[in-house]
Amino acid sequence: MSSQMFSQDAAPFIPDHTRLHRATADLLGKAAIKINGPHPWDMQLKAPGVPERAFSQGNLGLGEAYMDGAWEAEELDEFFARLLSTRMTDQIKPLRLLGHVLAAKLLNRQDMKRARQVGEVHYDLGNDFYAAMLDSRLTYTCGYWEHAGNLEEAQTAKLDMICRKLQLKPGMRVLDIGCGWGSFMSYAAEHYGVHCVGVSISKEQVSWAQQRYAHLPLEFRLQDYRELNEPFDAIASVGMFEHVGRKNYRTYMEVAHRCLKKDGLFLLHTIGKNMRKSAPDPWIDKYIFPNGDLPSIGQVGDAADNLFVVEDLHNFGADYDKTLMAWYRNFSYAWPRFEKDLGNRFYRMWRYYLLSCAGAFRARDIQLWQWVLSKEGVRDGYRRTRV
Secondary structure, eight states: OOOOOOOTTSOOOOOOOOHHHHHHHHHHHTTTOOBTOSSTTSBEEOSTTHHHHHHHHTHHHHHHHHHTTSEEOTTHHHHHHHHHHTOGGGGOOOGGGHHHHHHHHHSOTTSTTGGGHHHHHTGGGOHHHHHHHSOTTOOOSOOOOTTOSSHHHHHHHHHHHHHHHTTOOTTOEEEEETOTTSHHHHHHHHHHOOEEEEEESOHHHHHHHHHHTTTSSEEEEEOOGGGOOSOEEEEEEESOGGGTOGGGHHHHHHHHHHHEEEEEEEEEEEEEESOSSOOOOHHHHHHTSTTOOOOBHHHHHHHHTTTOEEEEEEEOTHHHHHHHHHHHHHHHHHHHHHHHHHHHHHHHHHHHHHHHHHHHHHTTSEEEEEEEEESSOOTTOOOOOOO
8 A cells, every 4th residue: 555645625435335344344334333324423535445344353453544644534532432333343453463462472572672652652752742732731641631621730640639549648759650751759848748659761851850859869861660679658650551552461569569568558540451361452553552462450460469559540531542642632632733743644643643542532442440459458447548
């Protein structure tokens, strides 16, 4: 397939009535989606070959066809919310992706050498780019929207909720595994009087955070989490476990266990999937988060087995839909600043990423969990603070 870009305003492509096209129409019809239909969530075909690419390569083929401009949907988020709500896409298992599936199951794609790839490919894209899309602290994880009216309020509410769940007190020494641009660390230091150490594999993130928060008692390290071996009163890990990989879940929990003091609390904030026996999404893996791997509840439980007591488990995955839509609005507004350097194909790739993920959370196809763990169990029981 040529990488030629098709105009969004081009006349709809009229598909041949082949068996595959009929199968596509039937599948989409079960989600109340029509090919070249009148609704904003309908699939508008701009070129031939889209069903063939989707059925032969799953979301990899569908996503690449979208990047090529071969199809469009005005409300791409609702297209995916409707499609994924049927749960029928799980039954499409292209043989061409068998190698991808086996690699995820058999290989350690997140060893210390490969783990840095996601930092170089995704997080080092540019601080100016992320500053235009995210909130003022560059919080690149799900916000908490129950009482929030905008993205800034939702992220502040999430950060404060984490601090309260960890029962932070002035003078505590806190570890942030996968600290990003330091949003949690800076908030915890400013509002709860703690000292924080954060590790990240992104040079851009560490450099930015070191400069912005030089006035706070924070230490940012360009370091792999597996190298940590020192005591902390509390540990947070917000949006990093998705990069750990199933071959390393146990190692990750062992690191947290050896670094957490006896009476400390560990909060794990992660996206998760509804079943354990599945492979990472091939399009997301290739274009957005190399070597990413979403855990199931069972996999997290297995990794924590005999190391931690699960004190609390909180699912607010529906809030990620709102967060991603807010990021998309910011991205769209700021796009003219980046269009010349990044180009139209990147725009379509990023739009597909943000809106397909928003649709997946809206369909409850994937989740967002906050786990609170202790080493020996909180005496008299853990009580979740008001959220």
